[in-house]
Amino acid sequence: MARFDLILAGGRVLDPANAMDGVADIGIKSGKIEAVAPELDPFDTEKTVDVTGKWVMPGQIDTHAHVAGLSRNWDPAIGYGMLARAGTTTVLDMGGTGPSLIDGIKRKGAGLNVAGLFAMIPGSTIPGRDPTTEQLPDIVALALQQGCIGVKMLGGYHPFTPEITAEIIRACNNQMAYIAFHLGTKESGSHLNGLREIPGLVGKGRLHVCHVNSYCRGVIEAADDECDEALDILENMRGQLNSEAYHAVQNGTSGSCDKDGNVLANVPQNCLRMRGYPTTRDGMRQAILDGYASVVGQKGGQIMYMRGREALDIFEKLNTQVGMSFPVNLPSSAFKLATSKNTKGEFIVDAVSTDGGSHPRNVAIQSTMALVQFGALTRLELACKLSLTPARMLGLHDKGHFSEGADADITVLDPALNEPVMSFVAGEPIMIGGQVVGTGGRLMVTPQGEATARDSGLPYQVLDLSQSKLYAGY
Numbered sequence: 001m002a003r004f005d006l007i008l009a010g011g012r013v014l015d016p017a018n019a020m021d022g023v024a025d026i027g028i029k030s031g032k033i034e035a036v037a038p039e040l041d042p043f044d045t046e047k048t049v050d051v052t053g054k055w056v057m058p059g060q061i062d063t064h065a066h067v068a069g070l071s072r073n074w075d076p077a078i079g080y081g082m083l084a085r086a087g088t089t090t091v092l093d094m095g096g097t098g099p100s101l102i103d104g105i106k107r108k109g110a111g112l113n114v115a116g117l118f119a120m121i122p123g124s125t126i127p128g129r130d131p132t133t134e135q136l137p138d139i140v141a142l143a144l145q146q147g148c149i150g151v152k153m154l155g156g157y158h159p160f161t162p163e164i165t166a167e168i169i170r171a172c173n174n175q176m177a178y179i180a181f182h183l184g185t186k187e188s189g190s191h192l193n194g195l196r197e198i199p200g201l202v203g204k205g206r207l208h209v210c211h212v213n214s215y216c217r218g219v220i221e222a223a224d225d226e227c228d229e230a231l232d233i234l235e236n237m238r239g240q241l242n243s244e245a246y247h248a249v250q251n252g253t254s255g256s257c258d259k260d261g262n263v264l265a266n267v268p269q270n271c272l273r274m275r276g277y278p279t280t281r282d283g284m285r286q287a288i289l290d291g292y293a294s295v296v297g298q299k300g301g302q303i304m305y306m307r308g309r310e311a312l313d314i315f316e317k318l319n320t321q322v323g324m325s326f327p328v329n330l331p332s333s334a335f336k337l338a339t340s341k342n343t344k345g346e347f348i349v350d351a352v353s354t355d356g357g358s359h360p361r362n363v364a365i366q367s368t369m370a371l372v373q374f375g376a377l378t379r380l381e382l383a384c385k386l387s388l389t390p391a392r393m394l395g396l397h398d399k400g401h402f403s404e405g406a407d408a409d410i411t412v413l414d415p416a417l418n419e420p421v422m423s424f425v426a427g428e429p430i431m432i433g434g435q436v437v438g439t440g441g442r443l444m445v446t447p448q449g450e451a452t453a454r455d456s457g458l459p460y461q462v463l464d465l466s467q468s469k470l471y472a473g474y
């Protein structure tokens with residue numbers, strides 16, 4: 001029997017955990033890394049794929065994407081294929097429910113590993129308005145039981161009071177549930193003021209701060225100063241926070257207006273104000289016609305940004321209940337947040353994410369490769385930002401590196417094209433040359449969700465979040 005099932009031969013292997021940046025062969029056996037060496041025996045393998053001239057990194061882990069959400073004008077599960085095409089092998093979904101997650105993987109999974117968070121939406125996923133302190137432990141327990149690994153608070157859309165927000169963080173911490181927060185309480189907003197509340201809300205606890213770039217759009221202070229302050233807040237809480245930033249200029253938000261014609265959520269209100277539009281249905285109409293606002297829509301199997309008349313028609317037809325996008329993220333903030341380090345040379349923002357999935361902006365790999373070409377990051381730092389640190393954030397100690405026995409999750413990048421060209425999960429290809437070949441997916445759960453995972457019939461993996469960066473605090 002051959003020693004290897006597969007050899008990826010002749011690529012430039014990027015493995016920051018093992019300080020390796022050089023040309024080597026990678027040998028895979030039974031879904032695991034069997035050997036990495038300058039030359040492996042080409043006669044001792046079932047199959048060889050020549051990756052000469054390519055960069056070979058541990059599979060990209062996207063710590064912020066959307067594949068299980070609730071949407072009326074597109075099917076979020078399409079996002080699995082979009083992520084696989086973009087080179088992702090493992091994704092942290094930022095908010096649906098256990099059932100929507102499992103349903104999506106079964107229908108449209110693309111072979112990825114998937115961990116999901118339970119979105120706390122009053123009147124939808126949780127009963128009533130603000131939950132009470134007494135209800136919170138049960139809500140968290142239910143989220144885990146459903147097969148989510150924790151909870152997502154959507155402060156930019158469904159903010160709670162600061163008191164309840166702090167209680168939710170505490171309830172999650174008590175059950176060692178993952179807890180991610182799109183910032184903003186009823187007393188702040190989805191901007192720098194939301195970040196300023198974090199030390200008080202978290203106390204000595206733990207929290208994943210979502211998409212730091214979105215609080216550095218220049219809404220409260222000059223954007224550059226907002227970045228400096230954001231970096232200070234994150235650095236002062238080192239060991240307590242997970243964080244990521246995405247690089248796309250387009251954001252993702254909602255068009256919802258109330259019956260009086262006022263835009264409901266804080267994020268789209270901010271976007272309209274930034275260009276002087278009224279925060280009303282009419283303001284939104286005008287922003288769409290002017291080409292500033294686009295509507296996220298599905299055409300056939302594709303999700304895309306619709307503009308102009310076509311976008312307005314969908315907005316009216318669905319009575320404002322549409323996903324929307326504005327070009328409000330600043331590349332200068334993305335650059336600064338991606339590259340800034342503390343005095344010890346450690347990155348302050350942990351990871352580059354996409355906030356994509358079913359939003360058509362899965363550009364994390366391309367944008368980070370561009371930072372390498374630009375000289376702002378090294379190749380090994382790229383692999384840290386896109387794989388090694390994300391693996392640690394989630395406690396996935398068999399991912400993010402190519403040590404012997406590690407999971408054979410691999411993303412192959414083409415530096416000439418500046419894009420991912422191939423990826424593997426557990427040694428099996430899920431994307432080849434931009435074509436998705438993976439199906440289904442592996443559900444990641446906590447021990448509390450194991451029964452649900454087993455009943456779902458999906459392959460699954462039980463995570464130990466006590467070993468994650470979030471809770472182990474390294």
Ligand SMILES: [Zn+2]
Pocket residue numbers: 064065066094355
């Ligand atoms: Zn998001």
